[in-house]
Amino acid sequence: MAKRYTREEIKARFDSSIQEGKPIVIASAGIGISAKFAEQGGADMIGLFNSSYLGLGRVEATSLMPYGNANDIMMSLADRIFPVVQETPMLGGIIGSDPTREMTPFLKIMQFKGFPAVINFPSPGFAYGQHRRNLERNNYGVQQELKVLRTAKELGFYTFGLAYDEEIAMQIAADNHDALVLGLAMVEWEKGGATLEEAADYVNRITTKVKAVAPEILVFVQGVPVVTPEDTQYMYDHTDAVGFVGINNMEFGEKPIQDTVAAFKSAKIHR
Secondary structure, eight states, X not given: OOOOOOHHHHHHXXXXXXXXXXXXEEEEOSSHHHHHHHHHTTOSEEEEOHHHHHOTTSOXXXXXXXXXXXXXXXXXXXXXXXXXXXXXXXXXXXXXXXXXXXXXXXXXXXXXXXXXXXXXXXOGGGOOHHHHHHHHHTTOSHXXXXXXXXXXXXXXXXXXXXXXXXXXXXXXXXXXXXEEEEXXXXXXXXXXXOOHHHHHHHHHHHHHHHHHHOTTXXXXXXXXXXXXXXXXXXXXXXXXXXXXXXXXXXXXXXXXXXXXXXXXXXXXXXX
16 A cells, blocks of 8 residues: 655655756556556656556647546546555646536545645646637636645645646746646747757746746656656756656566567477
8 A cells, every 4th residue: 555645745745856966757558567666666656647547658648538437437547456556655646627516525535545745737727729718718727627636735735837838837837835846848849849958948948937926846857859868867957856757667668578579489399
């Protein structure tokens, strides 16, 4: 069973890592063995997201497709993963605009289960254009999920605010959440394929404005073009980001699986 943590204990763990010059790494897990090895690899937090269930080997965009209820999927993952995690805190990805439930009781159930932290993922902020405007107009958009994120903070969760644009990033800062996660997907789409340099410029521009409002907020990065460990190093070298949220990045394991299967296949049998 995963150890239970308070918000203050999470803050202390993160502060200690930063003081040691180590980034804060959040690894997603869709199955118990992923969580087990993420913990052994030193993950600071394990994230449970609907995309961890839907997106194994696929793209993150599956998280916004109508394949199932994101909150139900996240809780089902907890039943698989909590029993195998020993010390690492758990991060629950919630969609606050869920029309099928009252979110305050749901958050309290998450606390009872042992989640110390939440993030607004999957987020309707991933949508844009008319689709996004329709969601916001009908109270199924980002404003609704930010309302739920504020409730989570009041209940004592460590809160990560995920933002795909500057406007939402500033609202997250104004609400004084513990961490801002800058989703870089919009930069990539707007540019038709953003470079690391362009992503770093975007992070720096937003961070400067956010820190003027919330000086203590921690800034994380997430999404293409930041994919590999080398990509994160570039961001740490060129921005004030202190961590990375890996949504599906660390679960693919193509090379270890390929190497293992190849090794078994290379054995010889007697004809």
